[in-house]
Amino acid sequence: MPKPTEARQPSNHVAREIANLIVTGVWQEGFTLPREIELASQFDVSRTSIRESLSILKAKGLIAARQKAGTHVRERINWNMLDAELLDWTWAQRPSEEFARQLLQVRRIVEPEASAICAERGSDTALARIERAYREMDAAGMDSSAYSEPDLRFHHGILTATGNEFLVAFGATVEAALRMSFELSTLNPGAPRKSLPYHRAILDEIWARNPDGARAAMHRLMDLTERNISSALARRKSSDVLPAT
Protein backbone atom coordinates (compact mmCIF):
# COMPACT_ATOMS: atom_id res chain seq x y z
CA MET A 1 0.00 0.00 0.00
CA PRO A 2 1.57 3.29 -1.09
CA LYS A 3 1.48 5.86 1.64
CA PRO A 4 -1.20 8.54 1.22
CA THR A 5 0.21 11.32 -0.91
CA GLU A 6 -0.11 13.99 1.74
CA ALA A 7 2.23 12.18 4.09
CA ARG A 8 4.96 12.18 1.50
CA GLN A 9 4.64 15.82 0.61
CA PRO A 10 7.57 17.68 2.09
CA SER A 11 5.54 20.55 3.50
CA ASN A 12 3.24 18.26 5.47
CA HIS A 13 6.07 16.03 6.50
CA VAL A 14 8.19 18.91 7.69
CA ALA A 15 5.24 20.56 9.40
CA ARG A 16 4.71 17.40 11.37
CA GLU A 17 8.37 17.12 12.32
CA ILE A 18 8.55 20.67 13.54
CA ALA A 19 5.24 20.30 15.35
CA ASN A 20 6.70 17.29 17.13
CA LEU A 21 9.71 19.27 18.27
CA ILE A 22 7.32 21.81 19.72
CA VAL A 23 4.72 19.61 21.38
CA THR A 24 7.38 17.43 22.94
CA GLY A 25 8.99 20.52 24.41
CA VAL A 26 12.32 20.25 22.61
CA TRP A 27 11.52 23.73 21.37
CA GLN A 28 9.80 25.38 24.31
CA GLU A 29 7.50 28.36 24.58
CA GLY A 30 9.29 31.52 23.50
CA PHE A 31 12.08 29.66 21.76
CA THR A 32 13.19 31.32 18.53
CA LEU A 33 13.52 28.79 15.79
CA PRO A 34 16.41 28.72 13.32
CA ARG A 35 16.19 30.97 10.29
CA GLU A 36 14.13 29.72 7.40
CA ILE A 37 17.23 29.16 5.31
CA GLU A 38 18.80 27.07 8.05
CA LEU A 39 15.63 25.05 8.49
CA ALA A 40 15.61 24.51 4.74
CA SER A 41 19.08 23.06 4.77
CA GLN A 42 18.44 21.06 7.94
CA PHE A 43 15.34 19.38 6.51
CA ASP A 44 16.87 19.31 3.04
CA VAL A 45 13.99 21.05 1.29
CA SER A 46 13.62 24.45 -0.28
CA ARG A 47 12.73 27.56 1.67
CA THR A 48 9.36 27.50 -0.09
CA SER A 49 8.46 24.21 1.54
CA ILE A 50 9.68 25.41 4.90
CA ARG A 51 7.50 28.47 4.63
CA GLU A 52 4.51 26.34 3.68
CA SER A 53 5.09 24.22 6.77
CA LEU A 54 5.51 27.19 9.05
CA SER A 55 2.37 28.73 7.68
CA ILE A 56 0.43 25.64 8.74
CA LEU A 57 1.83 25.85 12.25
CA LYS A 58 1.08 29.56 12.33
CA ALA A 59 -2.54 28.88 11.46
CA LYS A 60 -2.79 26.50 14.38
CA GLY A 61 -1.33 29.04 16.77
CA LEU A 62 1.88 27.16 17.53
CA ILE A 63 4.25 29.79 16.23
CA ALA A 64 4.36 33.43 15.19
CA ALA A 65 6.81 35.22 12.93
CA ARG A 66 7.93 38.81 12.72
CA GLN A 67 10.22 40.31 10.15
CA LYS A 68 13.76 40.66 11.30
CA ALA A 69 12.85 39.22 14.71
CA GLY A 70 12.45 35.65 13.55
CA THR A 71 9.91 32.95 14.28
CA HIS A 72 9.18 31.88 17.83
CA VAL A 73 7.08 29.29 19.62
CA ARG A 74 3.95 30.90 21.07
CA GLU A 75 2.78 30.13 24.58
CA ARG A 76 0.55 27.10 24.96
CA ILE A 77 -2.42 29.33 25.71
CA ASN A 78 -2.53 30.19 22.03
CA TRP A 79 -2.23 26.69 20.66
CA ASN A 80 -5.43 25.51 19.09
CA MET A 81 -5.51 22.20 20.92
CA LEU A 82 -8.96 21.37 19.56
CA ASP A 83 -7.52 21.13 16.06
CA ALA A 84 -7.65 17.65 14.56
CA GLU A 85 -4.10 17.52 13.24
CA LEU A 86 -2.58 19.03 16.33
CA LEU A 87 -4.36 16.47 18.50
CA ASP A 88 -3.04 13.77 16.25
CA TRP A 89 0.53 15.03 16.43
CA THR A 90 0.34 15.41 20.17
CA TRP A 91 -1.05 11.98 20.87
CA ALA A 92 1.32 10.30 18.44
CA GLN A 93 4.31 11.76 20.24
CA ARG A 94 3.25 11.91 23.82
CA PRO A 95 0.63 9.32 24.74
CA SER A 96 0.74 10.44 28.32
CA GLU A 97 -1.69 9.70 31.08
CA GLU A 98 -2.25 13.39 31.60
CA PHE A 99 -3.25 13.89 27.99
CA ALA A 100 -5.75 11.04 28.25
CA ARG A 101 -7.19 12.37 31.49
CA GLN A 102 -7.76 15.85 30.12
CA LEU A 103 -9.26 14.56 26.93
CA LEU A 104 -11.72 12.47 28.85
CA GLN A 105 -12.57 15.32 31.15
CA VAL A 106 -13.62 17.44 28.19
CA ARG A 107 -15.64 14.64 26.66
CA ARG A 108 -17.39 14.24 29.97
CA ILE A 109 -18.37 17.88 29.88
CA VAL A 110 -19.53 18.06 26.30
CA GLU A 111 -20.95 14.73 25.23
CA PRO A 112 -23.62 14.23 27.91
CA GLU A 113 -25.03 17.67 27.18
CA ALA A 114 -24.87 17.01 23.47
CA SER A 115 -26.88 13.84 24.04
CA ALA A 116 -29.48 15.77 25.97
CA ILE A 117 -29.80 18.39 23.24
CA CYS A 118 -29.95 15.65 20.67
CA ALA A 119 -32.80 13.96 22.54
CA GLU A 120 -34.63 17.24 22.71
CA ARG A 121 -34.14 18.59 19.22
CA GLY A 122 -32.48 16.00 16.97
CA SER A 123 -34.33 15.39 13.72
CA ASP A 124 -35.60 11.89 13.00
CA THR A 125 -33.26 11.52 10.06
CA ALA A 126 -30.31 12.50 12.22
CA LEU A 127 -31.39 9.93 14.81
CA ALA A 128 -31.73 7.32 12.12
CA ARG A 129 -28.12 7.93 11.15
CA ILE A 130 -27.03 7.28 14.71
CA GLU A 131 -29.13 4.14 14.77
CA ARG A 132 -27.41 2.89 11.62
CA ALA A 133 -24.02 3.52 13.18
CA TYR A 134 -25.11 1.53 16.22
CA ARG A 135 -26.18 -1.44 14.12
CA GLU A 136 -22.86 -1.50 12.33
CA MET A 137 -21.12 -1.51 15.69
CA ASP A 138 -23.25 -4.48 16.63
CA ALA A 139 -22.50 -6.22 13.35
CA ALA A 140 -18.76 -5.78 13.87
CA GLY A 141 -18.89 -8.28 16.72
CA MET A 142 -15.57 -8.84 18.39
CA ASP A 143 -13.55 -7.33 15.54
CA SER A 144 -12.16 -4.24 17.26
CA SER A 145 -10.90 -2.55 14.13
CA ALA A 146 -14.27 -2.89 12.39
CA TYR A 147 -15.98 -1.65 15.53
CA SER A 148 -14.10 1.62 15.79
CA GLU A 149 -15.28 3.30 12.64
CA PRO A 150 -19.05 3.10 13.32
CA ASP A 151 -18.38 3.93 16.95
CA LEU A 152 -16.86 7.18 15.78
CA ARG A 153 -19.88 7.80 13.55
CA PHE A 154 -22.14 7.18 16.52
CA HIS A 155 -20.58 9.91 18.60
CA HIS A 156 -20.18 12.22 15.64
CA GLY A 157 -23.83 11.65 14.81
CA ILE A 158 -24.93 12.87 18.20
CA LEU A 159 -22.87 16.02 17.92
CA THR A 160 -24.17 16.67 14.42
CA ALA A 161 -27.76 16.08 15.47
CA THR A 162 -27.57 18.96 17.93
CA GLY A 163 -27.44 21.31 14.96
CA ASN A 164 -24.71 23.30 16.67
CA GLU A 165 -21.71 24.01 14.46
CA PHE A 166 -19.38 24.37 17.40
CA LEU A 167 -20.34 21.06 18.87
CA VAL A 168 -19.76 19.53 15.46
CA ALA A 169 -16.30 21.09 15.41
CA PHE A 170 -15.72 19.44 18.74
CA GLY A 171 -16.01 16.15 16.89
CA ALA A 172 -12.31 16.37 16.05
CA THR A 173 -11.51 16.14 19.72
CA VAL A 174 -13.83 13.20 20.25
CA GLU A 175 -12.27 11.52 17.27
CA ALA A 176 -8.80 11.89 18.74
CA ALA A 177 -10.01 10.55 22.05
CA LEU A 178 -11.63 7.53 20.45
CA ARG A 179 -8.58 6.74 18.36
CA MET A 180 -6.58 6.87 21.53
CA SER A 181 -9.01 4.51 23.23
CA PHE A 182 -8.82 2.05 20.39
CA GLU A 183 -5.06 2.09 20.32
CA LEU A 184 -5.01 1.39 24.02
CA SER A 185 -7.63 -1.32 23.71
CA THR A 186 -5.20 -3.52 21.83
CA LEU A 187 -3.97 -4.30 25.34
CA ASN A 188 -7.48 -5.33 26.30
CA PRO A 189 -9.18 -6.74 23.20
CA GLY A 190 -12.59 -7.45 24.70
CA ALA A 191 -13.13 -3.92 25.98
CA PRO A 192 -14.70 -2.15 22.98
CA ARG A 193 -17.49 -4.66 22.56
CA LYS A 194 -18.48 -4.23 26.18
CA SER A 195 -19.48 -0.66 25.45
CA LEU A 196 -22.22 -1.77 23.07
CA PRO A 197 -25.10 -1.97 25.59
CA TYR A 198 -24.12 1.47 26.90
CA HIS A 199 -24.50 2.87 23.42
CA ARG A 200 -27.86 1.13 23.09
CA ALA A 201 -29.03 2.75 26.31
CA ILE A 202 -28.04 6.21 25.08
CA LEU A 203 -29.83 5.69 21.81
CA ASP A 204 -32.98 4.42 23.51
CA GLU A 205 -33.16 7.49 25.68
CA ILE A 206 -32.65 9.71 22.66
CA TRP A 207 -35.41 7.96 20.72
CA ALA A 208 -37.61 8.34 23.78
CA ARG A 209 -36.89 12.09 23.60
CA ASN A 210 -35.72 11.96 27.16
CA PRO A 211 -32.89 14.51 27.65
CA ASP A 212 -32.15 13.70 31.28
CA GLY A 213 -31.99 10.00 30.54
CA ALA A 214 -29.74 10.54 27.55
CA ARG A 215 -27.40 12.68 29.59
CA ALA A 216 -27.20 10.08 32.34
CA ALA A 217 -26.68 7.24 29.89
CA MET A 218 -23.82 9.07 28.20
CA HIS A 219 -22.34 9.69 31.59
CA ARG A 220 -22.31 5.99 32.30
CA LEU A 221 -20.52 5.37 29.00
CA MET A 222 -17.91 7.95 29.98
CA ASP A 223 -17.43 6.17 33.29
CA LEU A 224 -16.84 2.90 31.49
CA THR A 225 -14.42 4.53 29.08
CA GLU A 226 -12.48 6.03 31.95
CA ARG A 227 -12.15 2.64 33.63
CA ASN A 228 -10.94 1.07 30.40
CA ILE A 229 -8.38 3.76 29.74
CA SER A 230 -6.94 3.85 33.19
CA SER A 231 -6.64 0.08 33.35
CA ALA A 232 -4.97 0.03 29.94
CA LEU A 233 -2.54 2.74 30.95
CA ALA A 234 -1.76 0.96 34.20
CA ARG A 235 -1.14 -2.24 32.31
CA ARG A 236 1.07 -0.47 29.80
CA LYS A 237 3.04 1.17 32.54
CA SER A 238 3.75 -2.09 34.34
CA SER A 239 4.77 -3.77 31.10
CA ASP A 240 7.15 -0.87 30.50
CA VAL A 241 8.80 -1.60 33.80
CA LEU A 242 8.87 -5.35 33.26
CA PRO A 243 9.22 -5.69 29.52
CA ALA A 244 10.35 -9.31 29.65
CA THR A 245 7.08 -10.89 30.71
Add this chain to the structure above:
Amino acid sequence: MPKPTEARQPSNHVAREIANLIVTGVWQEGFTLPREIELASQFDVSRTSIRESLSILKAKGLIAARQKAGTHVRERINWNMLDAELLDWTWAQRPSEEFARQLLQVRRIVEPEASAICAERGSDTALARIERAYREMDAAGMDSSAYSEPDLRFHHGILTATGNEFLVAFGATVEAALRMSFELSTLNPGAPRKSLPYHRAILDEIWARNPDGARAAMHRLMDLTERNISSALARRKSSDVLPAT
Protein backbone atom coordinates in the same frame (compact mmCIF):
# COMPACT_ATOMS: atom_id res chain seq x y z
CA MET B 1 -3.17 54.79 14.14
CA PRO B 2 -1.31 52.64 11.60
CA LYS B 3 -3.02 49.34 11.03
CA PRO B 4 -1.26 46.35 12.62
CA THR B 5 1.30 44.99 10.21
CA GLU B 6 -0.31 41.61 9.82
CA ALA B 7 -3.49 43.08 8.43
CA ARG B 8 -1.58 44.76 5.63
CA GLN B 9 0.34 41.70 4.61
CA PRO B 10 -1.12 40.35 1.38
CA SER B 11 -1.23 36.74 2.48
CA ASN B 12 -3.30 37.49 5.57
CA HIS B 13 -5.46 39.96 3.75
CA VAL B 14 -6.19 37.58 0.92
CA ALA B 15 -6.75 34.68 3.33
CA ARG B 16 -9.40 36.74 5.04
CA GLU B 17 -11.07 37.70 1.77
CA ILE B 18 -11.24 34.14 0.54
CA ALA B 19 -12.42 32.96 3.95
CA ASN B 20 -15.22 35.50 3.74
CA LEU B 21 -16.32 34.19 0.36
CA ILE B 22 -16.49 30.74 1.92
CA VAL B 23 -18.18 31.45 5.24
CA THR B 24 -20.78 33.64 3.58
CA GLY B 25 -21.58 30.82 1.20
CA VAL B 26 -20.61 32.59 -2.01
CA TRP B 27 -18.31 29.65 -2.51
CA GLN B 28 -20.26 26.71 -1.16
CA GLU B 29 -19.22 23.28 0.05
CA GLY B 30 -17.67 21.28 -2.75
CA PHE B 31 -17.07 24.33 -4.93
CA THR B 32 -13.80 24.20 -6.82
CA LEU B 33 -11.99 27.49 -6.57
CA PRO B 34 -10.27 29.15 -9.50
CA ARG B 35 -6.75 28.04 -10.30
CA GLU B 36 -3.99 29.56 -8.25
CA ILE B 37 -2.82 31.64 -11.19
CA GLU B 38 -6.30 33.04 -11.71
CA LEU B 39 -6.67 33.82 -8.01
CA ALA B 40 -3.32 35.56 -8.17
CA SER B 41 -4.45 37.85 -10.94
CA GLN B 42 -7.89 38.39 -9.38
CA PHE B 43 -6.44 39.50 -6.06
CA ASP B 44 -3.52 41.19 -7.75
CA VAL B 45 -0.81 39.43 -5.81
CA SER B 46 1.73 36.79 -6.74
CA ARG B 47 0.99 33.13 -6.78
CA THR B 48 3.29 32.80 -3.79
CA SER B 49 0.99 34.91 -1.65
CA ILE B 50 -2.05 33.05 -2.87
CA ARG B 51 -0.47 29.77 -1.85
CA GLU B 52 0.40 31.18 1.55
CA SER B 53 -3.22 32.21 2.00
CA LEU B 54 -4.61 28.90 0.85
CA SER B 55 -2.27 27.08 3.17
CA ILE B 56 -3.75 28.98 6.10
CA LEU B 57 -7.27 28.03 5.04
CA LYS B 58 -6.16 24.45 4.56
CA ALA B 59 -4.83 24.33 8.10
CA LYS B 60 -8.20 25.45 9.40
CA GLY B 61 -10.02 22.78 7.42
CA LEU B 62 -11.88 25.12 5.08
CA ILE B 63 -10.35 23.83 1.86
CA ALA B 64 -8.36 20.94 0.48
CA ALA B 65 -6.18 20.74 -2.61
CA ARG B 66 -5.16 17.90 -4.86
CA GLN B 67 -2.76 18.04 -7.75
CA LYS B 68 -4.44 18.31 -11.09
CA ALA B 69 -7.88 18.23 -9.44
CA GLY B 70 -7.71 21.74 -8.02
CA THR B 71 -8.70 23.22 -4.68
CA HIS B 72 -12.20 22.80 -3.31
CA VAL B 73 -14.23 23.95 -0.33
CA ARG B 74 -14.54 21.17 2.23
CA GLU B 75 -17.83 20.37 3.94
CA ARG B 76 -18.62 22.37 7.04
CA ILE B 77 -18.12 19.28 9.18
CA ASN B 78 -14.40 19.67 8.66
CA TRP B 79 -14.16 23.37 9.39
CA ASN B 80 -12.41 24.06 12.64
CA MET B 81 -15.05 26.40 13.98
CA LEU B 82 -13.35 26.63 17.36
CA ASP B 83 -10.40 28.42 15.76
CA ALA B 84 -9.95 32.01 16.88
CA GLU B 85 -9.44 33.55 13.46
CA LEU B 86 -12.21 31.60 11.84
CA LEU B 87 -14.62 32.69 14.55
CA ASP B 88 -13.54 36.24 13.98
CA TRP B 89 -14.03 36.04 10.22
CA THR B 90 -17.41 34.41 10.63
CA TRP B 91 -18.77 36.88 13.12
CA ALA B 92 -17.43 39.86 11.21
CA GLN B 93 -19.27 38.79 8.09
CA ARG B 94 -22.40 37.16 9.37
CA PRO B 95 -23.48 38.46 12.78
CA SER B 96 -26.56 36.30 12.68
CA GLU B 97 -28.88 35.41 15.49
CA GLU B 98 -28.23 31.75 14.87
CA PHE B 99 -24.49 32.21 15.29
CA ALA B 100 -25.04 33.99 18.60
CA ARG B 101 -27.43 31.32 19.82
CA GLN B 102 -25.06 28.47 19.09
CA LEU B 103 -22.13 30.26 20.61
CA LEU B 104 -24.05 30.84 23.81
CA GLN B 105 -25.23 27.26 23.90
CA VAL B 106 -21.66 26.03 23.89
CA ARG B 107 -20.60 28.49 26.56
CA ARG B 108 -23.50 27.26 28.67
CA ILE B 109 -22.19 23.74 28.38
CA VAL B 110 -18.55 24.43 29.07
CA GLU B 111 -18.19 27.38 31.39
CA PRO B 112 -20.34 26.19 34.31
CA GLU B 113 -18.41 22.92 34.43
CA ALA B 114 -15.13 24.79 34.15
CA SER B 115 -16.16 26.90 37.13
CA ALA B 116 -16.93 23.80 39.13
CA ILE B 117 -13.57 22.25 38.30
CA CYS B 118 -11.87 25.52 39.10
CA ALA B 119 -13.56 25.62 42.50
CA GLU B 120 -12.44 22.09 43.15
CA ARG B 121 -8.88 22.16 41.90
CA GLY B 122 -7.83 25.69 40.98
CA SER B 123 -4.58 26.79 42.61
CA ASP B 124 -4.64 29.83 44.85
CA THR B 125 -2.43 31.80 42.50
CA ALA B 126 -4.78 31.03 39.62
CA LEU B 127 -7.71 32.18 41.73
CA ALA B 128 -5.86 35.34 42.63
CA ARG B 129 -5.48 36.11 38.94
CA ILE B 130 -9.22 35.84 38.49
CA GLU B 131 -9.73 38.06 41.52
CA ARG B 132 -7.47 40.71 40.00
CA ALA B 133 -9.43 40.58 36.76
CA TYR B 134 -12.63 41.05 38.75
CA ARG B 135 -11.27 44.12 40.52
CA GLU B 136 -10.28 45.70 37.25
CA MET B 137 -13.77 45.11 35.94
CA ASP B 138 -15.06 46.86 39.02
CA ALA B 139 -12.63 49.73 38.57
CA ALA B 140 -13.71 50.22 34.96
CA GLY B 141 -17.06 51.49 36.20
CA MET B 142 -19.46 52.37 33.41
CA ASP B 143 -16.78 52.52 30.75
CA SER B 144 -17.78 49.55 28.61
CA SER B 145 -14.63 49.43 26.56
CA ALA B 146 -12.41 49.37 29.65
CA TYR B 147 -14.68 46.73 31.16
CA SER B 148 -14.39 44.23 28.33
CA GLU B 149 -10.72 43.43 28.58
CA PRO B 150 -10.65 42.31 32.24
CA ASP B 151 -13.98 40.55 31.70
CA LEU B 152 -12.26 38.46 29.09
CA ARG B 153 -9.40 37.76 31.48
CA PHE B 154 -11.91 36.71 34.13
CA HIS B 155 -13.40 34.00 31.95
CA HIS B 156 -10.06 33.02 30.54
CA GLY B 157 -8.72 32.77 34.06
CA ILE B 158 -11.35 30.26 35.05
CA LEU B 159 -10.60 28.09 32.04
CA THR B 160 -6.87 28.26 32.70
CA ALA B 161 -7.33 27.45 36.38
CA THR B 162 -8.86 24.10 35.49
CA GLY B 163 -5.44 22.99 34.32
CA ASN B 164 -7.02 21.39 31.28
CA GLU B 165 -5.34 22.33 27.99
CA PHE B 166 -8.45 21.68 25.98
CA LEU B 167 -10.58 23.93 28.11
CA VAL B 168 -7.90 26.59 27.73
CA ALA B 169 -8.10 26.18 23.96
CA PHE B 170 -11.80 26.73 24.30
CA GLY B 171 -10.93 30.23 25.45
CA ALA B 172 -10.81 31.36 21.83
CA THR B 173 -14.49 30.57 21.51
CA VAL B 174 -15.36 32.38 24.70
CA GLU B 175 -13.35 35.33 23.49
CA ALA B 176 -15.29 35.49 20.26
CA ALA B 177 -18.54 35.27 22.16
CA LEU B 178 -17.55 38.05 24.51
CA ARG B 179 -16.42 40.31 21.71
CA MET B 180 -19.76 39.72 20.09
CA SER B 181 -21.54 40.61 23.31
CA PHE B 182 -19.59 43.81 23.66
CA GLU B 183 -20.25 44.87 20.12
CA LEU B 184 -23.93 44.29 20.65
CA SER B 185 -23.89 46.07 23.98
CA THR B 186 -23.20 49.37 22.24
CA LEU B 187 -26.97 49.27 21.70
CA ASN B 188 -27.47 48.89 25.43
CA PRO B 189 -24.63 50.69 27.20
CA GLY B 190 -25.56 49.90 30.77
CA ALA B 191 -25.68 46.15 30.25
CA PRO B 192 -22.06 45.08 30.85
CA ARG B 193 -21.82 46.70 34.25
CA LYS B 194 -24.93 44.85 35.40
CA SER B 195 -23.02 41.59 35.08
CA LEU B 196 -20.55 42.58 37.79
CA PRO B 197 -22.42 41.12 40.81
CA TYR B 198 -22.88 37.88 38.89
CA HIS B 199 -19.13 37.66 38.44
CA ARG B 200 -18.65 38.39 42.13
CA ALA B 201 -20.99 35.54 43.01
CA ILE B 202 -19.06 33.10 40.84
CA LEU B 203 -15.78 34.14 42.36
CA ASP B 204 -17.11 33.86 45.92
CA GLU B 205 -18.24 30.31 45.28
CA ILE B 206 -14.89 29.45 43.78
CA TRP B 207 -13.00 30.89 46.74
CA ALA B 208 -15.34 28.91 48.99
CA ARG B 209 -14.26 25.82 47.05
CA ASN B 210 -17.87 25.07 46.35
CA PRO B 211 -18.17 23.41 42.91
CA ASP B 212 -21.96 23.17 42.81
CA GLY B 213 -22.34 26.78 43.83
CA ALA B 214 -19.81 27.92 41.23
CA ARG B 215 -21.59 25.97 38.54
CA ALA B 216 -24.94 27.46 39.48
CA ALA B 217 -23.56 30.99 39.67
CA MET B 218 -22.00 30.70 36.23
CA HIS B 219 -25.32 29.42 34.96
CA ARG B 220 -27.02 32.54 36.23
CA LEU B 221 -24.46 34.70 34.41
CA MET B 222 -25.16 32.78 31.23
CA ASP B 223 -28.87 33.44 31.68
CA LEU B 224 -28.19 37.14 32.02
CA THR B 225 -25.96 37.13 28.97
CA GLU B 226 -28.60 35.41 26.94
CA ARG B 227 -31.19 38.00 27.92
CA ASN B 228 -28.84 40.82 26.96
CA ILE B 229 -27.96 39.32 23.62
CA SER B 230 -31.47 38.51 22.57
CA SER B 231 -32.73 41.93 23.53
CA ALA B 232 -29.85 43.58 21.66
CA LEU B 233 -30.52 41.49 18.58
CA ALA B 234 -34.23 42.27 18.75
CA ARG B 235 -33.44 45.94 19.05
CA ARG B 236 -31.01 45.80 16.16
CA LYS B 237 -33.51 43.99 14.01
CA SER B 238 -36.21 46.57 14.59
CA SER B 239 -33.79 49.41 13.92
CA ASP B 240 -32.84 47.70 10.66
CA VAL B 241 -36.47 47.89 9.66
CA LEU B 242 -36.85 51.48 10.84
CA PRO B 243 -33.39 52.93 10.31
CA ALA B 244 -34.53 56.57 10.51
CA THR B 245 -35.21 56.73 14.25
Add this chain to the structure above:
DNA sequence: ATCTGCAATAAATCAGACAATATTACCGGG
Protein backbone atom coordinates in the same frame (compact mmCIF):
# COMPACT_ATOMS: atom_id res chain seq x y z
C1' DA C 1 -16.58 -3.51 -22.10
C1' DT C 2 -12.26 -3.34 -19.52
C1' DC C 3 -7.72 -2.43 -19.18
C1' DT C 4 -3.21 0.10 -20.38
C1' DG C 5 -0.45 3.75 -21.66
C1' DC C 6 -0.05 8.62 -22.99
C1' DA C 7 -0.87 13.44 -22.81
C1' DA C 8 -2.62 17.39 -20.58
C1' DT C 9 -3.32 19.97 -16.41
C1' DA C 10 -2.92 22.00 -11.93
C1' DA C 11 -0.84 21.83 -7.65
C1' DA C 12 3.80 21.20 -5.26
C1' DT C 13 8.47 22.35 -5.15
C1' DC C 14 12.61 24.63 -6.36
C1' DA C 15 15.85 28.63 -7.14
C1' DG C 16 17.26 33.27 -6.69
C1' DA C 17 16.18 37.91 -6.36
C1' DC C 18 14.15 42.02 -4.20
C1' DA C 19 11.08 44.49 -0.66
C1' DA C 20 9.54 45.59 3.89
C1' DT C 21 10.37 46.05 8.58
C1' DA C 22 11.86 45.42 13.31
C1' DT C 23 15.98 45.22 15.83
C1' DT C 24 20.43 46.78 16.91
C1' DA C 25 24.24 49.67 17.11
C1' DC C 26 26.10 53.91 16.68
C1' DC C 27 26.57 58.73 17.15
C1' DG C 28 25.77 63.33 18.80
C1' DG C 29 23.70 66.23 22.25
C1' DG C 30 22.34 67.02 26.84
Add this chain to the structure above:
DNA sequence: CCCGGTAATATTGTCTGATTTATTGCAGAT
Protein backbone atom coordinates in the same frame (compact mmCIF):
# COMPACT_ATOMS: atom_id res chain seq x y z
C1' DC D 1 27.24 59.19 31.71
C1' DC D 2 22.75 58.77 29.75
C1' DC D 3 19.35 59.57 26.34
C1' DG D 4 17.14 60.10 21.75
C1' DG D 5 17.33 59.99 17.03
C1' DT D 6 19.24 57.69 12.86
C1' DA D 7 21.29 54.49 9.89
C1' DA D 8 22.98 49.75 9.11
C1' DT D 9 21.46 45.06 9.14
C1' DA D 10 19.26 40.72 9.55
C1' DT D 11 15.17 38.10 8.82
C1' DT D 12 10.71 37.42 7.23
C1' DG D 13 7.63 38.56 3.29
C1' DT D 14 6.82 38.78 -1.68
C1' DC D 15 7.82 38.27 -6.44
C1' DT D 16 9.10 35.81 -10.89
C1' DG D 17 9.61 31.91 -13.63
C1' DA D 18 11.00 27.29 -14.22
C1' DT D 19 10.70 22.36 -12.97
C1' DT D 20 8.55 18.24 -10.79
C1' DT D 21 4.88 15.31 -9.47
C1' DA D 22 0.36 13.44 -9.15
C1' DT D 23 -4.13 12.85 -11.21
C1' DT D 24 -7.38 12.78 -14.60
C1' DG D 25 -9.34 11.82 -19.06
C1' DC D 26 -8.82 9.99 -23.41
C1' DA D 27 -7.37 6.89 -26.94
C1' DG D 28 -6.20 2.63 -28.42
C1' DA D 29 -5.47 -2.24 -27.63
C1' DT D 30 -7.08 -6.53 -25.71
